[in-house]
Amino acid sequence: MIEEFREACGFTPEQILGVGLSVPAIVSEDGGTLINSYTFRLQNCLVEQFAAHIPYPCKFIRDPNASALAEMHCRSGQENLFYLSLNRSVGGVLFHGSQPYFGDRGRSGEIGHMVLVPxxxxxxxxxxxxxxxxxxxxxxxxxxxxxxxxxxxxEQSGDAKASARLDECLSYLAVTLNTVRILFDCDVVVGGQLGAYAERFLPALKQKAFALDPALPESDYIKACTYRTEASAVGAALLFIDDFIETI
Ligand SMILES: [Zn+2]
Structure with missing residues (x-):
């Protein structure tokens, strides 16, 4: 599929820098090992197992990190930001001084497993x-x-069950976002698959966040993501592009 895609785009093999594999997993800093994935039920998988079938350099990247890289790429000049990735599971990445902070074991920002309700x-x-x-x-x-x-x-058509479910989800999301804001005092970008629908729920989400904590300066710290689809694919590609630009 990769070769078919390359040919359809009219590129030669020499023009391909590499293939970034965005995965719902903790990965090693060099992108060489998938350390743990609940979703794939996989541990300690080496990128070579994939690279054996792909004729280009390959790297793993944790999917929220990939989406966040794409987002930061669009926000030149922004130094601090927390990217919240709302997909089938929830993840996040903190950028400080325009650089992602991954923590001592690459697990920083695993906000999906922060306990919200004891x-x-x-x-x-x-x-x-x-x-x-x-x-x-x-x-x-x-x-x-x-x-x-x-x-x-x-939800838009007024279905009561869908409206109630969205309202409940936004209430918990507002608590989560305010916690992030209190911890890091920076903008929080609502991204991932749910972020693609941000226009439909952002005003209600901001209202809930502000009502929960009027002491926060303003709920304007909550931002919609720039890429509505395939942000993680863009971010995975940027891994290679950024490395290439460094060599020029
Ligand atoms: Zn959990």
Whole structure:
């Protein structure tokens, strides 16, 4: 598929710098090892296992990191930012001084597993009350079929069940966002698959965040993501492009 795509784009193999593999996983700093993925049920997987089938240099990148890289690329001049990735699971990345902060073990920003409700709903990690169990797309769409587009169509048409579910999700999201704001005092970008629908819920989310904590300067710290789709693909590509530019 990669070769077909390259040919369809009219590029020669020599023009391809590499292939970034955006994965829902903790990965090593050099992108060479997928350390742990609950989603894939995979541990300590080397990128060589994929690279054996792909004729270009390959690197893993944790998917929220990839999306956040793409977002920062569009925000030249912004130094501090927390990117919240709302996909099937929730992740995040803190940028400080325009650089991502990954922590001592590459696990910084794993906000999906921050406990929001003690003894709350079960998270797929085994703990109870994690942000994932309340604010992820999986939590939002539980008992709904047809994906996000269909869910928001229902909500817009006044479906009571969809409206109640969105309202509940936004309430928990507002608590999460205010916590991030208190910790890091920077803009928080709402991204990931849910971020693509930000226009439909951002005003309500800001209202909830402000009502919870009027002491915060203003709920304007909550921003919609720039890339509405495929942000992680752009970020995974930027890994190679940034390295290439450094060599010029
Ligand atoms: Zn969890």
């Amino acid at each position: 003894d709350g709903r079960r998270c797929y990690c085994g703990k109870r009350g994690c942000v994932n169990a309340y604010c992820s797309c999986a939590a939002l769409l539980k008992d709904f079929s047809g994906g996000l587009e269909h869910f928001f169509e229902l």
